[in-house]
Amino acid sequence: MTEYESFRKNLLSDPDVLKEYENNKAEYAIAMALIKARLASKMTQTDVAKKMHTSQAQVARLESGQHFPSIHSICKYAHAVNRKISLSISP
Numbered sequence: 001m002t003e004y005e006s007f008r009k010n011l012l013s014d015p016d017v018l019k020e021y022e023n024n025k026a027e028y029a030i031a032m033a034l035i036k037a038r039l040a041s042k043m044t045q046t047d048v049a050k051k052m053h054t055s056q057a058q059v060a061r062l063e064s065g066q067h068f069p070s071i072h073s074i075c076k077y078a079h080a081v082n083r084k085i086s087l088s089i090s091p
Helices: 003-012 015-023 025-040 045-052 056-062 071-080
Strands: none
Touching: 003 015, 015 025, 025 071, 045 056, 045 071, 056 071
16 A cells, blocks of 8 residues: 555545545546646646646646636646546446
8 A cells, every 4th residue: 555545544534534525526536637637648737837828826726626627627738738538427
């Protein structure tokens, strides 16, 4: 188990933290998808910001998981990291 996985497991063992995590799971999933796409493209937040014509701080906010980014922002981000967007709704 990696250090991150161990930390995450320990953190989510707290019922209050787990409840808050579950309430914001979609935001975190979007943030993780953005970060994974950027890392797969071997880009920094600054690289992405330049291609999006925005600031590194804005890219960091998109990747923070603290809010839902707009579809427009996600499209710009995906274009900047040379990735396609796929949407799936599961039961």
